[in-house]
Amino acid sequence: MPATLPSRPAAGKHVVSPPRAEAASRGALRRRCRAMLASRGGRWLGGALMAGVALLVVWLLVHQALEVDWPAVWRALRELPPRALALAALLAWGSHLVYGCFDLFGRHAVQHTLSVPRTVAITLIAYPFTLNLGSLIGGVSVRYRLYSRQGLSVGQIAQVVLLSIATNWVGYFVLAGVVFWVWAPPLPPSWAIGTQQLRWLGLVLASTSALYLGLCALRGGRALRLRGHRLPLPGWRGALLQLLLSCANWSLMGGAMWALAQGRVPYAAALATILLGAVAGLLSRIPAGLGVLEAVGTAVLAAHLPVSAALAVVLAFRALYYLAPLVPAALALLATELWWRRRQPLQGAGAAVPPAPAPRSASRPAG
Incomplete structure (x- = not known):
């Protein structure tokens, strides 16, 4: 009996192998998900969820604010000595100047032609708005x-911003690992995270910075390629250097908080207030973490200060670090x-007027 030959596909038909078919189905599913998220209903749903979270946070903040003795807070603010305010302002402006150097890493990577002072000036203008x-x-x-x-392309700006973000958080992760492990801040019992969980979280964050340093050492300055x-x-x-500058920036912020507390709280508590307030404000999606930093600061510093004095310290920090630099930044942007x-x-006028043509010499035909 003759052997049966494998049948060939009919002309004009394409047989898709099972792995390719599975990959094609996954790609189609991803495209449908993206289309669903990009649709009007998906955008409305995402906006409604974010609005719900923001309203919940605002309700919690208002509920907590109603229990605050605001006359006592106002008295604590007025009792802050000028020397403490001056030292805190000096440390806060020092932190802004250190942050102004973050975009220099992007300048080195992108190799754009802007000078160092102009790059630092752009960063100093953008940071208070951030x-x-x-x-x-x-x-x-x-x-x-x-x-x-200044002539930079969208891709160059994106690379500068990404390196600035990496610089900001690589030092944060290290300091959070040290502070949360060595000196875990006392947290309210109502918080969902405990002291031991906070320590392990700090260890994970510090390990992330270590992995980043290792990746940079392995790549030797070569860029990564990710999906084009x-x-x-x-x-x-x-x-x-990114790590050192970032640690200096966050440490100066903690120093400003500690100076406003006039040394009545451990420096680790002041730094923990800054670290926890930054990540809580980022997760809450409320601009400037308005109210979130105050809630975190009151919870952490109240273990060493009266509640009114702790809130006064955080409010003074917001005024010095957030609001005061916004005025010169807005004027510079204007x-x-x-x-x-x-x-x-x-x-436009120079481009609209074309150069005059050269005059032609009059010549007579030969007689």
């Missing part, structure tokens, strides 16, 4: 507006906008 309006409005949109007018996107990485020396608008008509 603190008070959120990272998307302040850290991204203000940077994009300022950098794009280029993610710049510094070498191990640059990553170590000045750059006015300068750019005055410069644009000049450039």
Whole structure:
């Protein structure tokens, strides 16, 4: 009996192997999910969920604010000595200056032509907007507006912002690991996380920074490629400098809080207030973490100070670190906008007038 030959597919038909069919089905499912999220109903659902979370946080903050003895808080604010305020302001402005160097890592990776002072100035203008309006409005949109007018492309700006974000958090993770493990802050019993869980969380965060340093050492300054996107990485020396500058920035913030408390609380408690307040404000999605930092600071510092005095310290910190730098940053942004608008008509007028053609000499035909 003759052997049966395998049947060939009919002409014009394409046989898809099982692995390819499975990959195609997964791709189709991802496309349907993206389309669902991008649809009007998906956007409304996402917005409703975020609004619900924000309303819950606001309700909790208002409920807590109604229980505060505000006259006592006002008295504690007025009793803050000028020397403590001056020292806290000095440390706060020092932190802003250190943060102003974060975009220099992106400048080195992107190799753009902006000078060091101009790069630092752009970062100093954007940082107060980041603190008070959120990272998307302040850290991204203000940077994009300022950098794009200096000739940087969208891809270059994205790389600068990504390296700045990495610089900010690589030191945060290390300090959080040290503070939460060595000196776990006393947390209210109503919080869902306990002291031991906080210590393990700090260890995980510190390990993340260690992995980042190891990755930078292994890559040797070569960028990562992820789905067609280029993610710049510094070498191990640059990553170590990122870590040091970030630790200095967060430490100066904790020092400003400690100075306002006039040394009546351990420095670790002041630093823990900053660290916990930063991540709580980020998770709450409320611009500037308004009310969240105050709630965290009152919970942590109340173990060493009266509640009114603890809240007064946090409110004074917000005024010095968040609000005070916003005024010169807004004025600087306004000045750059006015300068750019005055410069644009000049450039347009220069481009609208073409150069005059060279005159031709009159020649007579030979007689």
